[in-house]
Amino acid sequence: MTDHETGSPTGPALEPSDLGRRVALRRQQLGLTREQVAARAAAAPDYLRYVEEQPATPGMGFMLRLAEALDTSVAELVGGTAELPAGLGRAAARPEVLVLTVQECRELLATHGVGRVAVTVADAPAVFPVNYTVAGKLVAYRTAPDAGPAAAAGHEAALEVDHLDDAFSAGWSVLVVGPAHAVTDLDELLTLEENAYTAPWVGGGRRQWIAIRPKRVTGRRIRVQGSRRRSRTPGPDAADTGMDSGVDSGEHA
Secondary structure, eight states: OBOTTTSOBOSOOOOOOHHHHHHHHHHHHTTOOHHHHHHHTTSOHHHHHHHHHSOOOOOHHHHHHHHHHTTSOHHHHHTTTTTSOSOOSOOOSSEEEEEOOHHHHHHHHTTOEEEEEEEEETTEEEEEEEEEEEETTEEEEEEOTTSGGGGGTTSEEEEEEEEEETTTTEEEEEEEEEEEEEOOOHHHHHHHHHHOOSOOTTOSOOOEEEEEOOSEEEEEEEEETTOOOOOOOOOTTOOOOOOOOOOOTTSOO
């Protein structure tokens, strides 16, 4: 139970709902505290904590204010777009395309996540989603030795990482290009295992590391003029990756 939107929750602690996880993640992406979001949404910080940490069912009025406070939509917060492809938002009226510096690209890459690696399989181009990790000068991912992403080893490979914000038709994209190799060196393997953010989402005992040593790192950001969006300060993982600093601004579409 709660004392509506201005009181503190009572009762035993339960697991957070999907809504709570999405709200907390979005708040962290924007670099906002609970107090800041609660003030924007005209709610008590304790109630926002309850929404994030308990299986809450807020009313539509609060949800609309919360979506506005988090620069997103109610559909995004409740997972209504979870099974749809990213990029459903219509183009903004005044988009601004920015060229990212190498350092900005490094910081975005170092937050970890899912990227797409482009390889050639059976003489045909193919693109595979992979959970990637940044460790020193390497961008690496785990796969099975006979899986498609393993075909990058011994060749020049490209890995793209991006983030799309449907609510504002905005986002960013970073492209890494360089030679890829299957990791066999013990020290290199230990470094990658220590820096691994997550096991591959697809599971299945994928233990073969494929590492790309970047030669070109480029990026673009689409920003909507007039948005309240604050630039996010990268988290503690966004350290200098030591990747090569060559940038070809025409490389990234």
